[in-house]
Amino acid sequence: MAVGVEWPEHALKAVLLGSVLLMVVRYFTQGPPAPPSSDQTVPVFTRPSCSNYEETMRVLRARLQPLDALSTAGLRGVALFLRHGDRTPAMVVEQERTFWMRTLPADHFPIPSRIEERESTIFPFARLTGKGVCETFALGEWVRDRYKGLLQSQTAGKSPARFYSTEYERTARTASVIARGIGFTKPELITSPRHLDPLDPWESIPAFSRAVYDFELTNETFLSLVRDSEEAAREVYSALQGRYFKKESSFSWVSAYDLFACAEAHPDPNRPLDRLVQSPLKQIVQGVTLAQYVCLYRDAKLRRMAVGGLLGGLAKWIGAVSGNNSPSGTTLPPLVDVPYFNLDPDTRMAVVACHDVNLLPLKIALDWEDPPSWPEYGSFLAFEVYDEFVRIVDSTGRTREVRQKDFIQICKANLGIIS
Numbered sequence: 001m002a003v004g005v006e007w008p009e010h011a012l013k014a015v016l017l018g019s020v021l022l023m024v025v026r027y028f029t030q031g032p033p034a035p036p037s038s039d040q041t042v043p044v045f046t047r048p049s050c051s052n053y054e055e056t057m058r059v060l061r062a063r064l065q066p067l068d069a070l071s072t073a074g075l076r077g078v079a080l081f082l083r084h085g086d087r088t089p090a091m092v093v094e095q096e097r098t099f100w101m102r103t104l105p106a107d108h109f110p111i112p113s114r115i116e117e118r119e120s121t122i123f124p125f126a127r128l129t130g131k132g133v134c135e136t137f138a139l140g141e142w143v144r145d146r147y148k149g150l151l152q153s154q155t156a157g158k159s160p161a162r163f164y165s166t167e168y169e170r171t172a173r174t175a176s177v178i179a180r181g182i183g184f185t186k187p188e189l190i191t192s193p194r195h196l197d198p199l200d201p202w203e204s205i206p207a208f209s210r211a212v213y214d215f216e217l218t219n220e221t222f223l224s225l226v227r228d229s230e231e232a233a234r235e236v237y238s239a240l241q242g243r244y245f246k247k248e249s250s251f252s253w254v255s256a257y258d259l260f261a262c263a264e265a266h267p268d269p270n271r272p273l274d275r276l277v278q279s280p281l282k283q284i285v286q287g288v289t290l291a292q293y294v295c296l297y298r299d300a301k302l303r304r305m306a307v308g309g310l311l312g313g314l315a316k317w318i319g320a321v322s323g324n325n326s327p328s329g330t331t332l333p334p335l336v337d338v339p340y341f342n343l344d345p346d347t348r349m350a351v352v353a354c355h356d357v358n359l360l361p362l363k364i365a366l367d368w369e370d371p372p373s374w375p376e377y378g379s380f381l382a383f384e385v386y387d388e389f390v391r392i393v394d395s396t397g398r399t400r401e402v403r404q405k406d407f408i409q410i411c412k413a414n415l416g417i418i419s
Contacts, residue, residue, distance in 0.1 A: 048107040049106050053134055056138050067393055070391070070393075076321045077347075078382055079385075081382070081383075082178065083356055084128065084170040084354070085177070085377050087128050087170045088104075091258065099271070103124075103131070115172050136177040137177050139378060140179065141181050161182065162188070164350065164353065165352070167200075175353040198339045198340065201306050205305050215296065215299060232284045232288060236256055259273060260276070263277050290373070303364060304415060307361040307362050309341045311362070316340065317343035318407070321345070338415070356374065381394050
């Protein structure tokens with residue numbers, strides 16, 4: 001109706017009567033209107049305030065394009081294990097506090113206050129950045145599009161999705177962001193205290209730390225790696241001492257790796273480290289760090305403690321969602337030293353925000369790639385469950401299909417279970 005135009009009273013009455021009659025006809029021919037969708041299944045398109053969001057989405061979709069050709073018809077469930085998004089350095093560097101403050105996200109994605117408070121003393125370090133938020137939200141939109149049928153299907157007694165995280169700001173925020181990218185406005189975040197969390201074996205399995213310590217002192221392959229890298233270690237330490245490492249005994253390869261990764265993602269010409277990002281030292285740090293951790297996780301005992309709980313929980317969940325086992329999932333014996341990671345058997349989608357030290361042993365356990373690569377920020381492994389097989393996909397577009405019973409055997413083998 002144009003502004004300023006008056007309709008005759010009889011015309012307004014006719015329009016109103018017509019609307020009422022149309023509603024009555026629709027009610028008796030189509031039934032009553034559907035109730036509003038659950039708040040957990042309404043797509044949300046309020047994107048984070050990233051200046052380059054469209055480019056971020058374009059790059060992501062181009063990388064994952066090989067997966068778009070794979071049908072999800074008959075999909076029973078999907079579990080996605082995701083390394084947290086881009087973050088600030090884990091090491092507290094006072095001279096760089098102001099710089100890293102500027103990389104934090106402008107958008108607020110709430111997480112449990114206990115996790116915020118626990119890491120408040122190291123703020124703004126080891127936190128998800130605005131870049132991390134942007135990339136994680138984009139991944140959430142891709143997940144929503146790929147698994148739209150799964151999310152929209154209504155199965156009695158099944159919840160559409162559950163979101164899990166370790167008790168760290170960077171992982172909890174990642175879970176919060178990807179949930180909203182998928183379309184969950186008020187996601188429930190499921191966490192466990194660090195000392196009970198199978199995804200945090202350094203904290204939850206005391207024997208794991210001791211076993212790693214013993215391995216590093218006695219395993220000849222590992223000791224050979226240490227000897228071969230001694231000269232390089234002195235060179236890297238010399239370049240990073242003072243601002244980053246106060247004394248030589250505080251140097252660690254993985255901390256150096258982390259510093260280089262953060263500096264490369266967030267350049268600063270005034271930062272001494274940036275002069276080294278394009279130097280051979282960066283490749284040395286990456287190579288030695290990866291070689292040492294691959295050596296650790298190729299040991300069956302250490303890999304069992306590092307990722308056995310995750311694989312056991314995944315096997316149980318696959319059995320539950322596929323309907324090929326008992327309602328509670330694949331039956332596995334209780335383990336004394338490794339707690340199972342419990343995924344809700346009544347959920348069709350499980351999204352787990354975790355760490356590089358979860359994904360790396362997981363890839364090694366699955367013999368996913370040779371040689372193994374370090375899991376980058378935001379990288380993932382997803383397990384799509386069908387009636388007879390499990391399709392594994394990763395953040396590079398690589399895929400593999402494994403018969404479901406064979407996949408369960410792989411999980412059991414990594415747990416040391418003979419069947």
